[in-house]
Every structure is written in C-alpha cells, then in structure tokens.
Amino acid sequence: xxxxxxxxDLTIRFGGVTALQQxxxxxxxxxxxxxxxxxxxxxxxxxNCVTGFYRANTGSIHxxxxxxxxxxxxxxxxxxxxxxxxxxxxxxxxxxxxKMFGGPHRVNQVGVARTFxxxxxxxxxxVMENLLVAQHNQVDSGLLSGLIQSRRFRAQEQAALQRAxxxxxxxxLLPEANRLAGELPYGHQRRLxxxxxxxxxxxxxxxxxxxxxxxxxxxxxxxxxxxxLRDRFDMTILLIEHDMGMVMEISDHLVVLDHxxxxxxxxxxxxxxxxxxxxxxxxxxxx
Amino acid sequence: MDxxxxxxxxxxxxxxxxxxxxxxxxxxxxYGIIGMINFAHGEIYMISAYLTAIFLALLGTxxxxxxxxxxxxxxxxTVLLTALYGWSVERIAYRPLRxxxxxxxxxxxxGISLILQNYIRISQGARNQGVPPVIDGVWRIPANAVDQHFxxxxxxxxxxxxTAFASMAVLTWIIHHxxxxxxCRATQQDRVMANLLGVDTxxxxxxxxxxxAAMAAVAGMxxxxxxxxxxxxxxxxxxxxxxxxxVLGGIGSLPGAMLGGVVLGxxxxxxxxFVNSDYKDVFAFSLLILFLxxxxxxxxxxxxxxxx
Numbered sequence: 001x002x003x004x005x006x007x008x009d010l011t012i013r014f015g016g017v018t019a020l021q022q023x024x025x026x027x028x029x030x031x032x033x034x035x036x037x038x039x040x041x042x043x044x045x046x047x048n049c050v051t052g053f054y055r056a057n058t059g060s061i062h063x064x065x066x067x068x069x070x071x072x073x074x075x076x077x078x079x080x081x082x083x084x085x086x087x088x089x090x091x092x093x094x095x096x097x098x099k100m101f102g103g104p105h106r107v108n109q110v111g112v113a114r115t116f117x118x119x120x121x122x123x124x125x126x127v128m129e130n131l132l133v134a135q136h137n138q139v140d141s142g143l144l145s146g147l148i149q150s151r152r153f154r155a156q157e158q159a160a161l162q163r164a165x166x167x168x169x170x171x172x173l174l175p176e177a178n179r180l181a182g183e184l185p186y187g188h189q190r191r192l193x194x195x196x197x198x199x200x201x202x203x204x205x206x207x208x209x210x211x212x213x214x215x216x217x218x219x220x221x222x223x224x225x226x227x228x229l230r231d232r233f234d235m236t237i238l239l240i241e242h243d244m245g246m247v248m249e250i251s252d253h254l255v256v257l258d259h260x261x262x263x264x265x266x267x268x269x270x271x272x273x274x275x276x277x278x279x280x281x282x283x284x285x286x287x
Numbered sequence: 288m289d290x291x292x293x294x295x296x297x298x299x300x301x302x303x304x305x306x307x308x309x310x311x312x313x314x315x316x317x318y319g320i321i322g323m324i325n326f327a328h329g330e331i332y333m334i335s336a337y338l339t340a341i342f343l344a345l346l347g348t349x350x351x352x353x354x355x356x357x358x359x360x361x362x363x364x365t366v367l368l369t370a371l372y373g374w375s376v377e378r379i380a381y382r383p384l385r386x387x388x389x390x391x392x393x394x395x396x397x398g399i400s401l402i403l404q405n406y407i408r409i410s411q412g413a414r415n416q417g418v419p420p421v422i423d424g425v426w427r428i429p430a431n432a433v434d435q436h437f438x439x440x441x442x443x444x445x446x447x448x449x450t451a452f453a454s455m456a457v458l459t460w461i462i463h464h465x466x467x468x469x470x471c472r473a474t475q476q477d478r479v480m481a482n483l484l485g486v487d488t489x490x491x492x493x494x495x496x497x498x499x500a501a502m503a504a505v506a507g508m509x510x511x512x513x514x515x516x517x518x519x520x521x522x523x524x525x526x527x528x529x530x531x532x533x534v535l536g537g538i539g540s541l542p543g544a545m546l547g548g549v550v551l552g553x554x555x556x557x558x559x560x561f562v563n564s565d566y567k568d569v570f571a572f573s574l575l576i577l578f579l580x581x582x583x584x585x586x587x588x589x590x591x592x593x594x595x
Contacts, residue, residue: 051483101487108485122476125469133473134484139466143494146465149459157466180317200485 003064004029004236005204010059012048022059023262025255027238032230032237034247036271038280039255043141043240044117046257047206050238052077052107052113063110066203071110090191109137113202115193117209117240123182127173127192131164132182134199138163167195170220171225172254187218191225198229199236205229206238221242223250247273256280294428294438296560299552302444302513304552305451309506311536312458312527313373313546319475319539325391326396328527329378330403331500335369336517337411337509340418354421366504373500374493376403382489400522403500407519417516422446426502447509454505455545458498462541471495475539526569531575537588546586 005027012020017075020042027033035043048054050061052073061073078099085092094121098106105186115136122130132139139160140146145153168174176184181192197205207226211219229235241247247254248268256264256271258280264271271277310332317325342361349521351357380399384391424442462468474491475480482488510525511517528551536547551571578585 053479053483103487103489104479104482105485105487108483114483118482120477122473122480124476125472129469129472132479133469133486136466136470136484136486141466141470143461143465143467146467147461149464153361153466196484 002029003027005050005238006060006062006064007046007050008060008062010056010061011223012045012049012054012056018260020049020056020260023257023260023261026161027236028253030230030234031252032226032239032250033253033255034241034251035255035257036241036244036247037146037263040259041257041280042260043257044156044208045116046250047238047240048207049132050204052104052110063112063204065191066111068110070202073107073110073112076102076106076110077104089091099217100110108200108202111201111251112206113197113200113204114206115190115197115210117212119186119189119193121181121193121196123180123191125181126178127179127184128164130192130196131199132157132160132168135160135201138201163240164195164199167198171195171210186213190214190222194225202235204236204238208240209242210239211241211243219246222246226250289436290587291436291438292560296556298438298440298444299560300553300556301549302447302552303556304532304549305448305545306506306510306548307529307532307552308545308548309451309454310525311532311548311560312455312502312541314530314533315536315538315540315544316495316499318479318533320471321385321392323381323382323392324396324530325381325496325499326393326526327380327400327403328499328503329524329529330400330407331369331373331376331522332503332507332525332529333402333517333519333522334372334407335365335500335504336511336521337416338365338504339508339511340416340517343418343421359552362505362508366501368505369507370497372403373496374502376417377493377496381433382492385489404519404522406540411443411519413519415516415518418511420515421512429589435563443509443513446591447513450505450509452545458502459541461498466582467491467494503546528568530570531571534583535578535585539590540585540587543585543587 003026007023007025010023011018023046037043045054045183048208050073055077056074062070063073064070075094075098079095081092083250085095122133125133135245139156140150140153165174165177168177171194173192174190175196176188181189184192194207194210210226211222214222226237226239227250230237239247239251251268254266254268255262256274256277263276263280264274265277266274310328313328313331314325317323339361342364343357345362346357376399380395381392384395422443426440426442427437428440429437433564462471470481470491471494472484474488479486506526529548532548532551533544534547535551536545537542552575554574555567555571558570
C-alpha cells in the first residue's frame with residue numbers, strides 16, 4: 001500500500017481561534033480512513049482544507065500519483081507571492097499562474113471530490129443534470145461546439161450520460177433520473193450527492209457524515225455501499241462519521257481529532273483501547 | 288378610439304419592448320449568477336451604439352454597398368467588441384471584489400459606469416452623433432389607406448423584433464442545451480458547490496458577462512439604426528429602463544426579462560399614445576415602484592422562501 005494523501009503540519013486560524021493545530025495524517029491508497037472526534041474537534045475543517053474550500057495558514061497537503069505524478073493541493077489554490085520568488089522565476093511563474101487560474105475546481109480536477117454534511121444539490125436541476133455538471137471537465141464546454149452540437153460534443157455528452165447512468169444504477173436511482181433533485185426524498189438525495197461526487201472521477205472521495213439522518217437499516221446499507229466502492233472500484237475514501245458502529249465496522253484506519261489536534265491514529269481495535277480517545281469522548285482526565 | 292392608432296401603439300410598444308428585453312437579459316443573468324445589479328450595463332449598451340456608427344463608417348469608406356452584408360458585418364464587429372468590453376469590466380471592476388461584501392461591487396459598478404461615460408465623452412465628444420438610415424421602406428396596413436387611417440411598420444422595426452426574438456431564442460438554447468449553459472445554471476444555484484465539482488466558476492461568470500454584453504450590443508445596434516442619433520449619456524436611461532424590465536419579469540429569469548421588456552415597452556407606448564407622452568418615463572418608473580411593493584418577484588420570478 002502506498003500513501004494517496006499526505007497532510008503535514010496543517011494549521012488554520014480564524015481570527016484568534018486556532019481551528020487546526022499541526023494536523024498530520026496520511027490516507028493509504030485503496031483504504032477507508034475515518035476522521036472522528038467530538039463535536040467542534042475540527043473534522044469538517046480538515047475536509048474543507050483538503051478539498052480546497054478553505055486555505056490553510058501553514059502546512060502542506062499532497063495528493064500523490066495521478067497523471068502529473070502528484071499535486072500540492074495548497075499550491076493549486078493560489079499561494080501568496082513572496083520576495084524569495086523574485087530569484088526563482090519558475091516558482092514565481094507557477095504561483096502567478098495558480099493565482100490567476102487556481103481555485104477549488106483545480107483541486108477537484110486532480111482527483112478530490114466531496115459531499116456535504118448538509119446536502120448541497122442543485123435543487124432546480126434534474127438528477128441527471130446534477131451528474132452531468134459534475135462531468136464538466138470531461139465534456140467539451142466550448143460555446144461554439146455546443147452551439148453547433150459538433151460530433152465531438154455529442155460523443156462526449158453521450159459518454160457522460162452513460163457514466164452518469166452507471167452510477168445511478170449503482171445507487172439505485174435510475175428511475176429518478178429525470179426528476180428534479182430538490183424533490184427527491186432525503187435518503188435518495190444523500191445517495192445522489194455521493195453519485196455526483198463520483199462522477200467527477202475522483203481518486204479520493206471525501207464523505208462528510210454520510211449516515212447523518214439515516215435510520216439503522218439505511219446506515220447498514222450505506223456501509224456496505226462504501227465497502228463496495230473500495231473493493232470493486234478501488235476508491236480511496238476519507239470519512240467523517242459519528243455513527244461509531246459503522247465507523248468501527250468499515251474503516252481500515254482511524255484518525256482521532258480533539259480541539260484541532262490529532263490525539264490518536266490507528267486501526268479500530270487500537271483506537272477502542274486508547275485512553276486519550278476515551279477521555280476526549282467521555283470527558284475524564286487521562287491518568 | 289381609433290383602431291389604427293391602437294394598432295400602431297402595439298407595433299411601437301413591441302419594437303421598444305424587444306430592445307428593453309435584450310438589454311434586460313444582461314441584468315437578469317448577472318443578478319442570477321452573482322446576485323449583483325450591474326449598473327455599468329447601460330454604458331455597455333451606449334458603447335455598442337458608438338461601435339455601430341464606427342463600423343458603419345468604416346465599411347462605408349471601404350465602399351461596401353450591399354445592405355445585408357454591411358448589416359451582418361456591423362453586427363459581428365459590434366457584438367465582438369462590446370463583448371470584449373463586458374469581459375474587461377467584469378475582470379477589472381468586479382472579480383477583485385468577488386469575496387467582499389455585496390455593497391462593494393455595486394459601488395464599483397457605479398464607478399465603472401462613470402468612467403465609461405466620460406471615456407466616451409472625451410474620446411468621441413459630447414455632441415449628439417448620428418448614423419444615416421441604412422434600411423428604409425415601410426409596410427402599411429391596409430396598403431391602400433388614405434389620411435391617417437393605417438398602421439405603419441417600417442422594415443427596420445420588423446427586423447428589430449425578429450432579431451431580438453431570434454437572439455433570445457439562441458441564448459435560451461445555449462443555456463438549456465450546451466455543457467456551458469448547464470454549468471451556468473449550476474453556478475447560478477450554488478457557486479461554491481459548482482466550483483468544488485470542478486467547474487471553473489470565474490470563467491462561467493466571465494461568460495455570463497460576455498453573453499449579456501453581446502445581447503446589449505444587438506440592442507444597441509438595432510436602436511441606433513432605428514433612431515439614428517445617440518450621445519454618451521443614452522446608457523443611463525436605457526439601462527434603468529431595462530433594469531425595470533428585468534424586475535417586472537422577475538429578476539433572475541431569462542424568459543422573464545424578455546416578457547418584462549415587452550410589457551414595459553407596450554405600457555410605455557400606450558401611455559404615450561393615449562395619456563401623455565411627456566410623462567411616459569414617470570409611468571414606467573411608477574410601474575417599477577408598484578412591482579417592487581406588490582410583487583417583488585415579478586411575473587416569472589420565484590419568491591425566495593426563507594428556510595427555517
């Protein structure tokens with residue numbers, strides 16, 4: 001196994017509050033890694049940094065492998081220029097480029113996709129359109145080719161439709177393809193959001209509390225679904241979840257956060273025996 | 288009431304309204320995607336009037352005689368250059384303020400509108416400018432009428448209505464049937480989410496400004512050919528009228544902009560024809576106020592529901 005994502009020394013402050021303090025962890029390729037911790041521990045903040053939603057103050061986030069042999073996700077967001085760039089024209093050029101054209105869309109393009117704790121679908125678009133938007137980079141989006149419906153455009157659009165249908169079938173949503181996303185029942189919206197994230201063809205899928213609001217049966221089914229994604233599609237998954245039953249059952253590796261710091265990492269068995277984790281959850285002082 | 292005067296007001300209103308609609312599209316699309324009123328849009332329209340005159344003169348000096356060829360070339364040139372203006376305005380005045388509070392880009396818009404007005408005033412002079420009539424010819428209904436008993440439609444008026452509705456149809460088609468349009472609709476609903484799904488939302492916003500400016504350019508060219516005269520200040524009134532049209536139709540809605548434009552044009556021309564032509568602007572803006580009070584979501588806008 002090799003590392004797919006390496007997060008080092010990640011620190012982010014909002015005004016005087018340090019939300020994350022030197023967070024370090026790695027996600028192995030093909031694994032399910034869960035990020036757990038009490039409320040307010042900074043789990044979602046880690047997600048926001050990894051997916052490019054926030055820009056961290058210091059630290060580095062690297063996604064390994066892929067077409068260009070690895071990417072520094074923080075650089076893709078556009079870093080601020082420094083005096084030392086003046087005698088390093090190559091770095092200056094890349095920083096200027098990313099300042100102009102960088103942003104969260106670049107992070108997605110190198111292979112990170114996410115879902116949200118509170119579902120964020122395009123409610124006024126149909127289920128199928130939601131999935132097609134997610135394939136924006138796989139379809140020729142030029143004005144002219146779309147206007148004249150060039151052969152290339154139609155072929156790519158067809159391929160995108162097929163990929164979308166495949167994921168809809170996987171999540172058992174195919175009969176709903178032409179309904180508006182906003183009118184789907186809650187559980188279906190959750191699955192649609194996962195399908196949409198998968199349509200961007202990610203290498204790392206970040207799921208923010210996918211089981212929130214699901215009943216025990218649905219949670220079980222979701223756990224099986226996530227395992228299938230890992231086993232059948234070689235997907236690497238980073239997960240935030242409060243449902244400890246599901247977390248302990250499906251994850252290969254756990255990272256425990258408390259007050260913005262990593263207090264433990266390890267397999268589910270190790271974490272269940274860890275005193276500091278128990279203390280963080282139950283509130284007693286570690287001996 | 289004279290049936291012919293009545294008919295004539297329909298014609299005038301439709302012609303006026305379709306140009307309002309074309310400009311209103313720019314307001315409504317920009318509002319839909321970044322939630323701001325682009326007050327510099329009227330100036331973009333004004334610039335397109337100047338560009339039309341410049342291209343007409345340019346083609347005239349080359350000795351081009353064929354009217355359809357001249358019109359198509361002028362249209363292409365005007366639309367392309369005006370779109371460039373629209374793109375630059377967004378790039379320079381709005382994008383740097385993208386993540387600041389909502390008031391900042393609004394003030395920036397007023398600033399850029401003043402800059403554009405004065406740039407034209409200095410470079411082109413403050414005097415009224417004009418273009419010679421390119422298309423003449425009228426249809427009269429009935430054709431063999433005597434005295435004032437007929438409805439008159441100039442060839443240019445019919446061209447205006449046809450072009451306006453054709454451009455609207457093309458635009459609507461782009462929004463609904465291309466990958467670019469799909470990304471526009473997604474960005475309109477949730478910009479951050481679209482960005483996280485790999486859509487370069489800055490590019491989409493640029494495209495929206497370019498499309499809005501292109502529509503304003505079509506309107507600018509048609510109106511200039513129709514009235515023949517313009518100055519550096521026409522953008523203000525036209526811009527506010529088109530904004531009224533966008534609000535009437537439901538700001539954020541594309542068919543609403545066209546509907547609002549036509550309704551406003553008709554209302555204005557009926558008021559001018561049957562009540563008082565001096566107060567037609569007062570009437571138009573009274574409509575705006577009435578709508579803002581009693582139906583702020585306009586004809587086709589969906590009222591915003593605050594989720595609890």
